[in-house]
Amino acid sequence: MILSGLEAVGDDPILLVSTLFRADDNPNKVDLGVGVYKDADGNTAILECVKKAEEYLVKNQETKAYLSPAGNPGFNDAIKELLFGTDHPVLKENRVVTFQAPGGTGAIRIGIDFLKTCKPDATVWVSDPTWPNHYGIVDAANLTAKTYRYYNMKKGLFLFDEMMEDLGQANEGDVILLHGCCHNASGADLSNEQWNLVADFMLERKLVPFIDIAYQGFANGIEKDAYVVKLLCDKLPEAIVASSCSKNFAIYRDRVGAVSIVSATEDLSKINGSHVLKVVRSIYSMPPDHGAAVVSHILNNVELRNLWIKEVDEMRTRVKEMRHKFVTQMAEKAPSSDFGYIAEQNGMFSYLTLTPEQTQILIKEHHIYMMANGRVNIAGLTLSNMDYVTDAIASLFN
Numbered sequence: 001m002i003l004s005g006l007e008a009v010g011d012d013p014i015l016l017v018s019t020l021f022r023a024d025d026n027p028n029k030v031d032l033g034v035g036v037y038k039d040a041d042g043n044t045a046i047l048e049c050v051k052k053a054e055e056y057l058v059k060n061q062e063t064k065a066y067l068s069p070a071g072n073p074g075f076n077d078a079i080k081e082l083l084f085g086t087d088h089p090v091l092k093e094n095r096v097v098t099f100q101a102p103g104g105t106g107a108i109r110i111g112i113d114f115l116k117t118c119k120p121d122a123t124v125w126v127s128d129p130t131w132p133n134h135y136g137i138v139d140a141a142n143l144t145a146k147t148y149r150y151y152n153m154k155k156g157l158f159l160f161d162e163m164m165e166d167l168g169q170a171n172e173g174d175v176i177l178l179h180g181c182c183h184n185a186s187g188a189d190l191s192n193e194q195w196n197l198v199a200d201f202m203l204e205r206k207l208v209p210f211i212d213i214a215y216q217g218f219a220n221g222i223e224k225d226a227y228v229v230k231l232l233c234d235k236l237p238e239a240i241v242a243s244s245c246s247k248n249f250a251i252y253r254d255r256v257g258a259v260s261i262v263s264a265t266e267d268l269s270k271i272n273g274s275h276v277l278k279v280v281r282s283i284y285s286m287p288p289d290h291g292a293a294v295v296s297h298i299l300n301n302v303e304l305r306n307l308w309i310k311e312v313d314e315m316r317t318r319v320k321e322m323r324h325k326f327v328t329q330m331a332e333k334a335p336s337s338d339f340g341y342i343a344e345q346n347g348m349f350s351y352l353t354l355t356p357e358q359t360q361i362l363i364k365e366h367h368i369y370m371m372a373n374g375r376v377n378i379a380g381l382t383l384s385n386m387d388y389v390t391d392a393i394a395s396l397f398n
């Protein structure tokens with residue numbers, strides 16, 4: 001027998017929150033766990049642009065024959081443009097390939113497995129804290145993960161100097177995993193000036209960026225949020241970018257993402273592309289079609305694309321409003337608390353500067369679900385549950 005030597009592993013800390021939330025039948029329960037957007041009514045609705053694209057596909061799609069390991073070419077080109085714009089040097093020099101992947105996670109996995117092919121002993125530096133699955137994916141490829149300080153969860157402070165100090169320990173050829181925008185889990189992003197310093201530093205030290213951009217559009221807008229991608233791929237010769245359509249198209253379960261590889265020359269780009277496709281073929285052969293076909297139709301149709309931009313703007317604006325409302329209410333209800341930093345942060349997530357005990361009180365006594373380390377999904381707040389949540393948090397201070 002060979003299938004009898006294992007012990008069960010614990011649940012993923014994010015997915016565990018969803019399981020606990022589902023099992024709770026308290027009518028007041030609030031889900032601030034997994035990173036999905038909720039609208040003003042608390043629903044994760046299907047975007048109108050997506051519905052329209054799906055209607056179009058039902059009427060017009062002619063085949064379900066195999067795609068290819070690279071995925072949908074119209075999708076790949078459209079994602080390339082979202083990330084790099086239309087006149088970026090890597091486009092003109094044919095130094096970037098973009099391939100459809102099953103979600104942002106699939107894109108990271110393909111990027112990391114490709115990295116393993118290039119450099120079997122690569123070290124990947126991840127921010128502390130980060131999305132927990134970054135460790136899982138680096139680990140699965142048997143690469144070494146090291147951490148750079150990024151954010152003080154107890155104080156709600158971004159640690160730029162400490163980040164730079166720790167990146168100073170990286171060796172030539174080390175890979176630095178960066179969150180393109182809306183850092184998961186802190187919501188604390190670098191300013192453009194700070195990104196410029198990072199780019200210069202990485203160039204000087206010959207470090208390689210691996211950019212995970214899963215929330216494009218949720219910080220300052222689709223175009224502005226790609227600043228890091230454009231900057232680093234302009235200044236540095238090589239990069240890997242894993243992007244996701246889960247959040248900005250709200251097609252979480254359809255699993256749509258892309259991996260882009262920027263290489264030093266056009267010839268290398270072709271060679272590297274062939275290796276990425278080999279990785280794909282050996283894992284899932286080719287990506288699922290539907291979600292990417294929807295995204296491709298939206299991005300390649302002026303009317304639907306404009307509708308999409310409008311819908312992304314609405315999602316971003318609502319989350320920002322919830323951030324401000326939360327901060328205002330907490331300042332009124334618990335003057336000794338200090339959650340002002342939450343209004344400055346981006347995307348869905350922030351940490352509540354609470355003790356683990358306080359977090360457990362919120363979960364167990366108030367049925368407000370969040371990660372045990374205090375990460376909350378601000379997009380889970382609505383005008384209907386805001387009072388309940390801020391009252392509960394204020395009760396910890398008064």
Ligand code: LMR
Pocket residue numbers: 014033034035036131184
């Ligand atoms: C999250 O961080 O909650 C999301 O990225 C969903 C996930 O897969 O963990």
